[in-house]
Amino acid sequence: MAVYTDVSDEDIARFVAEYDIGKVVSFKGIAEGVENTNFLLHTDQAPFILTLYEKRVNPDDLPFFLGLMDHLSSKGLNCPTPIHGTDGVALRRLCGRPAAITSFLQGMSPRRVLPHHCAGLGDALAQFHLAGQDFDNYRANALSVKSWRPLFESCGNGADDIMPGLSAMIAAELDYLETNWPAKLPAGVIHADLFTDNVFFFPGQEEVSGLIDFYFACNDLLAYDIAICMNAWCFEPDNSFNVTKAQNLLAHYTRTRPLGADEIAALPVLARGSALRFLLTRLYDWINTPEGALVTPKDPREYISKLRFHQKVTSPAAYGIGDL
Amino acid sequence: MAVYTDVSDEDIARFVAEYDIGKVVSFKGIAEGVENTNFLLHTDQAPFILTLYEKRVNPDDLPFFLGLMDHLSSKGLNCPTPIHGTDGVALRRLCGRPAAITSFLQGMSPRRVLPHHCAGLGDALAQFHLAGQDFDNYRANALSVKSWRPLFESCGNGADDIMPGLSAMIAAELDYLETNWPAKLPAGVIHADLFTDNVFFFPGQEEVSGLIDFYFACNDLLAYDIAICMNAWCFEPDNSFNVTKAQNLLAHYTRTRPLGADEIAALPVLARGSALRFLLTRLYDWINTPEGALVTPKDPREYISKLRFHQKVTSPAAYGIGDL
Numbered sequence: 039m040a041v042y043t044d045v046s047d048e049d050i051a052r053f054v055a056e057y058d059i060g061k062v063v064s065f066k067g068i069a070e071g072v073e074n075t076n077f078l079l080h081t082d083q084a085p086f087i088l089t090l091y092e093k094r095v096n097p098d099d100l101p102f103f104l105g106l107m108d109h110l111s112s113k114g115l116n117c118p119t120p121i122h123g124t125d126g127v128a129l130r131r132l133c134g135r136p137a138a139i140t141s142f143l144q145g146m147s148p149r150r151v152l153p154h155h156c157a158g159l160g161d162a163l164a165q166f167h168l169a170g171q172d173f174d175n176y177r178a179n180a181l182s183v184k185s186w187r188p189l190f191e192s193c194g195n196g197a198d199d200i201m202p203g204l205s206a207m208i209a210a211e212l213d214y215l216e217t218n219w220p221a222k223l224p225a226g227v228i229h230a231d232l233f234t235d236n237v238f239f240f241p242g243q244e245e246v247s248g249l250i251d252f253y254f255a256c257n258d259l260l261a262y263d264i265a266i267c268m269n270a271w272c273f274e275p276d277n278s279f280n281v282t283k284a285q286n287l288l289a290h291y292t293r294t295r296p297l298g299a300d301e302i303a304a305l306p307v308l309a310r311g312s313a314l315r316f317l318l319t320r321l322y323d324w325i326n327t328p329e330g331a332l333v334t335p336k337d338p339r340e341y342i343s344k345l346r347f348h349q350k351v352t353s354p355a356a357y358g359i360g361d362l
Numbered sequence: 363m364a365v366y367t368d369v370s371d372e373d374i375a376r377f378v379a380e381y382d383i384g385k386v387v388s389f390k391g392i393a394e395g396v397e398n399t400n401f402l403l404h405t406d407q408a409p410f411i412l413t414l415y416e417k418r419v420n421p422d423d424l425p426f427f428l429g430l431m432d433h434l435s436s437k438g439l440n441c442p443t444p445i446h447g448t449d450g451v452a453l454r455r456l457c458g459r460p461a462a463i464t465s466f467l468q469g470m471s472p473r474r475v476l477p478h479h480c481a482g483l484g485d486a487l488a489q490f491h492l493a494g495q496d497f498d499n500y501r502a503n504a505l506s507v508k509s510w511r512p513l514f515e516s517c518g519n520g521a522d523d524i525m526p527g528l529s530a531m532i533a534a535e536l537d538y539l540e541t542n543w544p545a546k547l548p549a550g551v552i553h554a555d556l557f558t559d560n561v562f563f564f565p566g567q568e569e570v571s572g573l574i575d576f577y578f579a580c581n582d583l584l585a586y587d588i589a590i591c592m593n594a595w596c597f598e599p600d601n602s603f604n605v606t607k608a609q610n611l612l613a614h615y616t617r618t619r620p621l622g623a624d625e626i627a628a629l630p631v632l633a634r635g636s637a638l639r640f641l642l643t644r645l646y647d648w649i650n651t652p653e654g655a656l657v658t659p660k661d662p663r664e665y666i667s668k669l670r671f672h673q674k675v676t677s678p679a680a681y682g683i684g685d686l
Contacts, residue, residue, distance in 0.1 A: 047470040241371050
């Protein structure tokens with residue numbers, strides 16, 4: 039959670055006047071997202087979300103992200119819809135930062151993941167992948183397999199400070215992944231960060247009410263997005279793997295977008311890659327976050343444990359995919 | 363700003379089911395209030411605020427605060443109205459803490475105070491004082507003149523660490539205030555913390571759209587509340603005193619609740635007392651906030667400067683009250 043930029047009441051009134059969404063009646067910083075500043079904005083017509091993009095987001099990528107949300111919304115996917123100003127422009131500036139207003143999405147992210155959430159997630163992820171197929175912009179994955187070795191090298195000896203022997207483990211894993219990474223799987227727009235914070239449900243319901251936070255979205259292997267979700271959703275707090283959750287995720291995904299045999303076979307290596315990607319970025323943040331910073335970095339150790347699990351997996355059956 | 367307690371989607375759904383306010387459709391931590399955890403809660407009927415009372419609030423005081431908000435709402439004052447559960451109870455428990463849902467108040471606190479805000483504030487403060495006159499609960503001011511010396515003593519040598527000579531200045535001021543504090547002015551329920559964060563306006567409008575955060579409210583001298591507002595609203599960011607703002611505050615206050623000659627005469631000493639009260643609590647927090655804490659303590663020095671201003675005031679005319 040974070041609110042980085044304070045916006046005055048006059049600034050927000052002036053900004054909202056550039057849209058045809060009524061007059062601002064309330065405006066509160068919300069504890070959502072760690073990369074940007076988010077406000078819940080009520081006008082006399084409806085609630086909206088106002089996002090100010092802070093320095094961790096590359097402004098050159100914003101047209102891709104907002105264009106993607108426009109595209110997905112037009113396809114009927116429940117995600118924040120960028121609101122365009124009366125001049126037609128969605129990406130604007132406020133308080134010296136790029137800024138956009140999007141529609142307000144109902145629902146809540148699950149604080150405790152239950153198996154039914156993973157079923158709904160599978161449906162929503164497949165629907166998202168299908169809806170993105172004819173989006174005609176392209177953004178390379180800045181955190182793809184190619185980027186992991188330089189990211190690891192920039193951490194210096196930091197890995198061994200977290201856990202003795204971790205550097206050697208990561209180096210060996212990089213060798214394995216660079217050799218075995220699948221090249222020819224179906225690709226398209228992936229979310230690339232579909233953690234529980236970014237998926238909304240109504241309490242007790244299986245169906246996803248919406249997806250948010252497309253600020254890591256990029257073009258990559260679709261099945262890699264499934265692997266990211268397996269790591270984010272299917273491990274228990276004690277890091278044990280809940281195969282029922284994975285079964286639900288995969289069964290519901292494939293009923294909307296069937297997986298090829300090559301994609302299924304690649305799941306273990308994709309899961310290892312996804313675990314290493316989050317291990318490395320968390321390691322980097324752990325080393326580079328100054329003491330007393332507003333945002334507490336996430337513990338990289340969680341992903342060491344997940345990586346070890348997938349290293350022992352010899353067949354996608356371990357994820358319950360044999361039951362499809 | 364702070365969100366101290368995380369509430370699960372299941373907990374909030376269960377909690378909201380104890381009310382007749384519809385089903386929860388959204389639930390976001392908001393950056394409002396530093397003493398409690400606040401959430402903006404949307405049900406399918408309306409937006410609400412959910413507050414979890416953290417340890418800085420004495421649970422024994424909560425019936426006073428919630429009862430006061432009930433009373434003020436019934437008098438037509440725009441303030442959060444406690445929502446009562448289907449069993450009639452407003453003060454409940456959630457996640458091991460006292461918790462209450464209140465109505466959602468439109469408007470925004472001014473980030474930059476303009477003279478017209480002080481006019482609206484004067485009207486609203488007087489209306490609040492009148493509305494509180496027949497509230498029949500009583501809460502002593504835990505931060506009244508009697509408490510300042512023990513508070514100062516608990517700071518040890520902290521004052522001189524902030525500014526050499528500050529201890530002696532405070533000691534002398536305490537002597538002055540204890541001797542000269544007015545005893546017989548009109549008393550009643552005061553807000554006692556009516557800083558800009560706690561007063562909402564619609565952009566560009568003079569009229570206050572609502573008052574919030576009654577968690578310092580207590581029984582004390584009504585004119586002391588005016589003095590607190592003068593300190594909080596009528597100084598510029600460079601600590602110069604804006605007499606136009608004070609004139610607006612006092613003129614608009616008195617048109618709703620005329621001040622007695624004794625109250626007007628007491629304004630300078632009340633303003634000194636108010637400046638010392640916030641100087642002392644900020645000093646205490648400055649000394650006692652651990653490094654790296656979530657909440658940055660406010661700088662006590664601002665109130666040294668305000669105190670010095672009032673020490674030089676020889677007549678209430680300095681506040682523009684001669685023009686009434």
